[in-house]
Amino acid sequence: MAFAPMGPEASFFEVLDRHRADLLAALRTGGGEHPGRGTRLASRFEDSVGLQMVSHCTTRKIKSDSPKSVKKFALILKILSMIYKLVQSNTYATKRDIYYTDSQLFGNQTVVDNIINDISCMLKVPRRSLHILSTSKGLVAGNLRYTEEDGTRVNCTCGVTAIAVPSNIQGIRNLITDAKFLLIIEKDATFQRLLDDNFCNKMSPCIMVTGKGVPDLNTRLLVKKLWDTFHIPIFTLVDADPHGIEIMCIYKYGSMSMSFDAHNLTVPAIRWLGLLPSDLKRLNIPKDSLIPLTRRDQTKLDSILKRPYVTCQPYWRKEMEIMADSKMKAEIQALTFLSSDYLSRVYLPNKLKFGGWI
Template sequence: MAVNEEFWQTLDNFRATILYSGDLEAPATVPTRSQDHSREVVKRCEGIIEGVVASLARGEPPVLRVPRPQSQVYRLVGTDSYATRRDAFYEFVWLYKTQSTLDRVAEDLTRLLGVPRRALHLTATGKGLVAGCLRYTTHDGTLVDASQASNGVGVPECVAGLTDIQTDSRYVLVVEKDATFQKLLETHFLRSFGPAILVTGKGYPDLNTRQLVFRLRRDLQLPVLALTDADPYGLHIAAVYKFGALAREESGLSVGSLAWLGVLPTDLRSLQLPAHALLPLTPKDHGKLASLAAHPALSRHPAWLRQIEEQFRIGCKAEIQGLTHVAPDYLTITYLPTKLKMGGWVA
């Protein structure tokens, strides 16, 4: 199926809808200190230290003892530089002893300062990949052109530090699995149905991948669609990108206008997959669906609740790879192009 004007018209209509939905923030230019909370982190660190000094000057026990690990964050934020959590651990390995100790300290510090985790300038090595028509400059000045990588490039460690983000793409497709991501690249999906950007978090996405998808949405003003398995965990992964995590959530990570393209539970009947391509829901699956239905944000979206209800009703699930039972290239030749052309998504 070749791309025609109707294909792009459907996506452009979707983009126009979300442009005026209030979901978009103003496109970011070069990140500033106010944007990544740097000034606020410095101010609050200094305030905590001043409080300790004042207590000592009055001859009172200090309310809070500021340990050395926090001075790492103060130095990073003060100099507008970044370090991976792994590098921070090895700098004071004698103090932390284990990586998990540093991770707990960083988490406690975000709660103490009341800022997002990324505001500490401690980054993590991303597990996700990005491919397609996308160019950007990393925080250390490296120029990256994702279109030149046949298997995608790693999601950058410091998404907040990206500058000069450029693209000719008209949509972003977030893919649950790396295997599907690679399959789309191998079959030249981007050549046939681009320009577009592909992103995968290789399952449940890490913070870097979620932050990158958010920036692509905000800075480039592109519609974002998700492709996952038609099972409770695929639904959950799509929901994480759209609504955020069930636990504590930070701003700048979720894309409220994201649309779940498929594979939808409501697609399974029309796909007519053979019985061996469908798996029965397990008790754990039922519990996952129930918890998702109770998600405060998801529960306010009837279209998403309908997918949960349909999965309960049919009592089975299917993976993206199950589409090969229809035809080996059914996903790339028929399913995705048709869904994109007809607007067959859940927003």
């Protein structure tokens, strides 16, 4: 018996029907393995998309009759049943909501998060199609106006406060901007400083976004939607350290864990504006303002240098090699050695005016 579609999300039921048919066919032929996110072999790099899950990826089995996986199997079924009810009733829940339906059973939030990602990967649908939302931590400010799904009109005009990234990116519409570029900022402190300096209006109309570190799903979806809608240049401003480079790579090329949804998340057109390791010497930043790379930093840097997308980014490689050779890193705040407002008054305007990105 097929699942009966109800409401606008009939596609979910169609996907579920197809997946069930695949499972039955696999069982009849003695198979039964299902696509998973088991190893790095499950993804490949494409310059136009980023890290993307391959069609015949590494699989793993979760069996109902195996003591090792019986609990995981039961939890997957429980969350699937909750998703089914959400889609049927055309209602939504956050991952946190699902966790608190039975926190003792799930144990911790990470268990729920991983299962939801597995289900999304297994069915090859975005999390939004499962009617599961994430709480946004990102912020957006600048020359941008849009209407939310419930009809609320939002104006992100740069001021002393920013707007929280909406939890339903797919539902926003009527996006309007005169912005000349979008600036992704790694850290909230830097984002707030640029807000205080009225950077959006002083430089030229622009949009600023921060994921407050590693970006959440909604922040990445927003950046992707802004790119798809306006096709304006997108730049990143991150610390000159391996962690900052990693964050930039997530926006640009995606992550292994979300490679199954790369088409909805990655923006390969993103450019690295700063802080470049080569800027530190060019601007004569004193050693006292620099920080030695830790062993963990060096391991992270070595890992990034081995990634497939670095081969098509020779200038990135050169910057990372400068960092590796110097064994030093720097935060954006190191620019305050030159002056308290050097970032917004000199560094960014010059970079944007003279094409100082890679």
